[in-house]
Amino acid sequence: AIASDSGASAPSPIALTNVRTGLGADAIATALIENLYCLLGKLPQHATRNDWYMCLAYTVRDRMMERYVATLASITETNTAAKAVAYLSAEFLTGPHLGNSLVNLGIWQAVEEALSRVGQDDLSSLLDQEEEPGLGNGGLGRLAACYMDSLATLNVPAIGYGIRYEFGIFDQAIRDGWQVELTDKWLRFGNPWEIVRSEITFDVKLGGRTEPYYDEAGRYRMRWLSEKVVKGVAYDTPVPGYRVPTTNLLRLWKAEAAESFDFEAFNVGDYYRAVDEKIASETISKVLYPNDEPEAGKQLRLAQQYFFVSCSLQDMIRLLIMRGKPLDEFHSYWAAQLNDTHPSIAVAELMRLLVDEHAMEWDQAWAITQQTCGYTNHTLLAEALERWPLPLFARLLPRHLEIIYEINRRFLNDIRLRYPGDDQLLQRLSLIDEAGGKHMRMAHLASVGSHAINGVAALHTELLKQTLLSDFHRVAPEKFFNVTNGVTPRRWIALSNPNLSALITRKIGDRWLADLEHELEHLEPLAIDGDFQKEWQAIKADNKRVLAGLIKERTGIIIEPHSLFDIQVKRLHEYKRQHLNVLYLVTLFNKLRRVSSAAEIPRTVIFGGKAAPGYRMAKLIIKLINSVAAAINQDPVVSQVLKVVFLPDFNVKTSHHVYPAADLSEQISTAGKEASGTGNMKFAMNGALTIGTLDGANVEIRDAVGHENFFLFGLTAAEVERLKAEAYTPRSIYDSNAELREAIDLISSGFFSNGDRGLFQSLVESLITRDDYMLLADYQAYVECQQRVSQAYSDQNAWTRMSILNCARVGRFSSDRSIREYCRDIWNVRPIVPDER
Ligand code: F58
Numbered sequence: 001a002i003a004s005d006s007g008a009s010a011p012s013p014i015a016l017t018n019v020r021t022g023l024g025a026d027a028i029a030t031a032l033i034e035n036l037y038c039l040l041g042k043l044p045q046h047a048t049r050n051d052w053y054m055c056l057a058y059t060v061r062d063r064m065m066e067r068y069v070a071t072l073a074s075i076t077e078t079n080t081a082a083k084a085v086a087y088l089s090a091e092f093l094t095g096p097h098l099g100n101s102l103v104n105l106g107i108w109q110a111v112e113e114a115l116s117r118v119g120q121d122d123l124s125s126l127l128d129q130e131e132e133p134g135l136g137n138g139g140l141g142r143l144a145a146c147y148m149d150s151l152a153t154l155n156v157p158a159i160g161y162g163i164r165y166e167f168g169i170f171d172q173a174i175r176d177g178w179q180v181e182l183t184d185k186w187l188r189f190g191n192p193w194e195i196v197r198s199e200i201t202f203d204v205k206l207g208g209r210t211e212p213y214y215d216e217a218g219r220y221r222m223r224w225l226s227e228k229v230v231k232g233v234a235y236d237t238p239v240p241g242y243r244v245p246t247t248n249l250l251r252l253w254k255a256e257a258a259e260s261f262d263f264e265a266f267n268v269g270d271y272y273r274a275v276d277e278k279i280a281s282e283t284i285s286k287v288l289y290p291n292d293e294p295e296a297g298k299q300l301r302l303a304q305q306y307f308f309v310s311c312s313l314q315d316m317i318r319l320l321i322m323r324g325k326p327l328d329e330f331h332s333y334w335a336a337q338l339n340d341t342h343p344s345i346a347v348a349e350l351m352r353l354l355v356d357e358h359a360m361e362w363d364q365a366w367a368i369t370q371q372t373c374g375y376t377n378h379t380l381l382a383e384a385l386e387r388w389p390l391p392l393f394a395r396l397l398p399r400h401l402e403i404i405y406e407i408n409r410r411f412l413n414d415i416r417l418r419y420p421g422d423d424q425l426l427q428r429l430s431l432i433d434e435a436g437g438k439h440m441r442m443a444h445l446a447s448v449g450s451h452a453i454n455g456v457a458a459l460h461t462e463l464l465k466q467t468l469l470s471d472f473h474r475v476a477p478e479k480f481f482n483v484t485n486g487v488t489p490r491r492w493i494a495l496s497n498p499n500l501s502a503l504i505t506r507k508i509g510d511r512w513l514a515d516l517e518h519e520l521e522h523l524e525p526l527a528i529d530g531d532f533q534k535e536w537q538a539i540k541a542d543n544k545r546v547l548a549g550l551i552k553e554r555t556g557i558i559i560e561p562h563s564l565f566d567i568q569v570k571r572l573h574e575y576k577r578q579h580l581n582v583l584y585l586v587t588l589f590n591k592l593r594r595v596s597s598a599a600e601i602p603r604t605v606i607f608g609g610k611a612a613p614g615y616r617m618a619k620l621i622i623k624l625i626n627s628v629a630a631a632i633n634q635d636p637v638v639s640q641v642l643k644v645v646f647l648p649d650f651n652v653k654t655s656h657h658v659y660p661a662a663d664l665s666e667q668i669s670t671a672g673k674e675a676s677g678t679g680n681m682k683f684a685m686n687g688a689l690t691i692g693t694l695d696g697a698n699v700e701i702r703d704a705v706g707h708e709n710f711f712l713f714g715l716t717a718a719e720v721e722r723l724k725a726e727a728y729t730p731r732s733i734y735d736s737n738a739e740l741r742e743a744i745d746l747i748s749s750g751f752f753s754n755g756d757r758g759l760f761q762s763l764v765e766s767l768i769t770r771d772d773y774m775l776l777a778d779y780q781a782y783v784e785c786q787q788r789v790s791q792a793y794s795d796q797n798a799w800t801r802m803s804i805l806n807c808a809r810v811g812r813f814s815s816d817r818s819i820r821e822y823c824r825d826i827w828n829v830r831p832i833v834p835d836e837r
Contacts, residue, residue, distance in 0.1 A: 025111075029117040058192050061101075061192060071152075071157060085827055087158060088346060089342070091141030092141055097237070105243075131188070132652050133191075139570075146488040157829075169290055193237050204230050204306070207396060211225055219359075228258075231256045233254045242490050242513060257280075284307050299395070299396060305343060328364060335827035336372050337822070337827070340377065341446050348397075352403055374453075376455075393440050408432060429444065453480055484813075492659065492685055527808065536803065540661070564793045566666065568668075572610065575674065576669050579763065580668055580775045583775065586628060589628070600642075601794055624747070665689065667679075670778075680696070685807055711785050
């Protein structure tokens with residue numbers, strides 16, 4: 001039975017389909033056995049679970065190859081006019097590939113059937129085998145992955161260019177309440193999703209000096225005599241669109257020693273130097289920086305950025321030449337998007353490649369560079385802006401420094417002519433910060449070198465124009481755009497919440513996954529349908545039981561699935577205010593110890609997220625959460641109605657079980673600080689209600705779902721600024737609010753730290769004396785808002801109606817909508833296959 005493919009049509013001329021790559025259960029079953037034997041050298045009776053996972057992964061990958069080759073052809077073959085997107089990003093937090101590929105290829109059921117034919121009945125245990133590529137820190141890296149999914153789904157040819165880190169974001173363990181970091185050895189068992197392209201390699205120069213010379217035509221030129229060269233090798237991962245022919249690719253660069261070096265050393269007999277050289281070269285792609293606040297002085301980080309940008313731009317030029325197009329049409333065939341400033345050295349590198357390596361005139365090269373590049377800003381936080389000390393920059397990239405000086409000279413000359421006499425303006429706009437030790441301002445380089453600059457939510461873009469980039473907005477307002485972030489419904493609904501997905505499809509048909517913006521709203525009338533509400537509730541209840549099981553397994557804590565699941569998952573940061581949530585929990589704890597808890601709505605408050613290893617306050621907040629959790633969970637009375645969990649090692653894989661199980665989504669950052677947020681969208685899509693501030697995309701989510709279906713509290717961004725300007729005194733709030741004081745004092749007293757009054761002192765001090773993130777100012781409003789939440793939850797039908805409406809009205813936060821906007825406003829690219837939606 002295994003040998004014949006029942007659903008097979010006539011073989012294609014080169015027999016790429018059918019038994020080899022057919023999508024029916026028979027063909028898949030045959031391929032599983034074949035791959036197990038040929039690629040893993042195993043017979044079914046000896047295969048481990050991981051063997052089955054590996055051979056399934058290869059079997060699925062095989063099924064993407066035909067589309068992948070065809071899509072690649074559209075950007076490599078001559079006579080095709082398609083412009084392609086190069087999404088340049090230091091991070092791609094893709095999450096596990098297997099489940100997503102099954103969803104997008106539409107072969108979930110066929111694979112389940114095929115597995116059962118070969119005696120494997122548990123697809124979910126195979127999905128569990130996959131080690132996720134943690135090649136990102138958080139929102140920014142995950143956004144890049146959602147955008148890759150949408151680009152393919154919209155049939156827009158694209159390459160995601162980045163770094164193949166050997167170690168991704170660290171794994172988090174919790175010991176004695178503290179975060180402990182463990183190295184992420186994600187490649188330990190191999191990676192069946194990538195294809196190494198050993199023939200696609202580029203040399204990347206580093207260090208050394210520059211030297212003028214005259215070329216054959218007698219022109220004065222510059223050359224870069226580098227100190228060393230590393231080689232970048234391409235590793236490709238196919239990115240299948242959802243049920244469309246397009247399969248794009250993620251091309252990640254691994255650093256290796258350039259051959260010239262080890263041969264040279266070997267020939268002079270210095271074998272060990274050759275090995276040292278190899279090790280030093282490979283460190284460039286060794287590890288992802290887990291910093292939330294990029295530290296200046298990290299030369300290796302700048303080397304990583306330059307390394308992947310240089311390889312990517314050289315590859316883009318190679319592909320253009322392969323297509324038989326002249327270099328002066330580069331911008332007609334490539335749109336390069338800079339995902340934050342991490343790839344902003346691309347501006348100088350593209351200039352160098354065009355001018356130094358390809359002898360193009362400066363003005364033409366500059367026009368091409370600007371028309372090619374777009375810059376997305378993801379943060380307004382001053383401490384997160386990339387600035388490189390000039391000496392460090394000069395040491396690593398001497399030629400780029402010269403190029404940037406020339407860009408700056410021309411840019412400031414132009415400004416000087418347009419705004420005569422305004423020296424302050426020149427200083428503020430300059431690519432070089434002259435104050436103190438001189439620094440290169442990467443956001444300025446990206447802004448000057450791009451034709452488009454965008455923020456990631458409406459409020460964020462407005463603030464960007466008014467604050468961080470106000471001078472750029474003044475001199476070039478036409479460059480500014482907003483593209484509110486979005487997330488892919490394929491991973492964040494279909495894959496992670498299959499039961500909800502099936503229910504939605506049963507009611508409104510199956511077009512919503514490819515057109516969330518227009519289709520999901522058809523759920524709206526069902527919000528008041530009693531039967532539908534029951535089904536909706538049953539699915540939420542199931543999802544909560546699954547999460548409860550996972551929590552028990554990982555933490556030993558037993559939680560009540562009927563309680564309100566109140567969840568805050570995101571990186572740990574003071575501006576995200578996990579500790580505001582804790583202040584509320586301590587307040588509730590105090591109250592429940594005093595009065596009868598009979599009337600309290602039972603809650604389970606769940607936290608998850610990693611702290612940057614060097615961020616002491618964030619790590620102390622994790623310790624505080626765990627300490628408060630222990631006290632609450634141990635209290636025989638309070639724990640009847642309140643449980644607190646810190647779920648360790650929050651990552652994409654775990655998050656699949658988290659968003660679908662939430663009743664309440666915590667989006668409580670200080671207004672003006674969270675550029676957009678994307679977890680907020682994932683929660684709402686899965687029917688959670690939000691408690692949140694007017695920050696980032698919360699503003700737009702609230703407008704979309706209806707103000708009456710959103711729990712709003714807190715100061716606005718403008719009020720935060722005003723209060724700060726008026727000399728904010730948190731201590732007076734502490735003095736005047738008895739409940740708040742009681743909560744803070746209990747933390748200070750050592751109650752949560754075995755009598756150690758010192759442990760949380762720095763945290764308490766910072767709140768009472770500075771409170772940079774205005775927790776105390778928002779405390780009372782937050783507590784009262786949480787009371788409204790509890791009250792609302794006590795009416796389950798009303799809550800369910802709001803839950804359905806939240807889901808039905810957030811179609812606009814699909815990353816498909818975001819990508820359509822990028823295509824139209826910024827990239828000027830069109831689908832290769834006409835979009836029939
Ligand atoms: C995030 N940035 C924003 N940075 O904080 C969030 O509001 C937004 O929704 C998201 O980008 C997508 O636009 C973010 O995740 C990082 O992780 C950087 C990585 C490199 C070091 C500095 C932080």
